[in-house]
Amino acid sequence: MGFAFQKNKYRDKGLPILRVTDIHNNKINSEKLVYFDPSDYPNNIEFALINIGDIFVSWIGTIGKVGWNQTNSSIYLKHGLFALIPNEELLNKRYLFHWLINNQEKINSTLVGVGAIPYLDINKFKKLIISLPSLSEQNSKDIR
Template sequence: MEQSVKDILADDFWIMPATPEYIDKGVPYITSKNIKNGTIDFSKVNYISQEDYEYISKNRPILVGDILISMIGTLGETAEVKETDGLFYGQNMFLVRIDESKVNKRYFLNFFKSNCVKRALKGKQNQSTQKYLKANHIEDLIIPVPDVTKQELIAKQLDKLTYIITLRTNELKQLDDLIKARFVEMFG
């Protein structure tokens, strides 16, 4: 069975407040570029005041478990909001809340990593001075929806494969570093 992404969501909205005034320290304020490899990268962010955070987030808060999708610049990257992310807000992202009675969250996140979704989003992107997606580009995507038990099994298998790939990538990097160190050791 297939459904549109819109049909499997409990809620969604475009996070695009007017850019608040930045300050030296405060509440982290992220953009699409901070969503990388399934996580939110807080290493290079701007900051806003607690008052600005409360004002812009009161009607559309970002909650633990929400999924953020990058919509401007870097397109279609996803990250699930974790408890450890703490308080933050941002812009240029689409927020979705999955109806988990219909779709397993890990299954959904793996679906977004697939090449078919990346190609579909690339084909839908608008271009002006910068690439961007519209909300309906995400909502109109068609997702295969087997029963939830099968989704959980698929998600577990894909998560294991991702973990193995990460391990192997790290091993290759360490071996590459070892080769470089040996080369320097041998030849100065």
């Protein structure tokens, strides 16, 4: 899960923060990233850190945006995003990424909320059933 970074503590340099608005066409647009100084947040916020190659999904705001960290560095998720770290002995990251992109209606089925403030119910999201071919099939280019 992302962390609730405070806008008034954004910096022009430091450690990068990924916001939902920085996701375009399932990729990170690093041109408009904001940064933070770790000394502004003395408590451990490593839970919000994603690594190169990690997949993330937005759960509030623009719901169901899916992305893949294809930058050359780790990045911190702002509140409204969560990471998906699959067991790669069972599920190939690239297969999961493409499954998420191609199954937006299933993601949308996990939305809840009252009135104009829907959000993705992460417990429902965790229960989504993913059609899982063998790992060798997941690794083949023609299945993606």
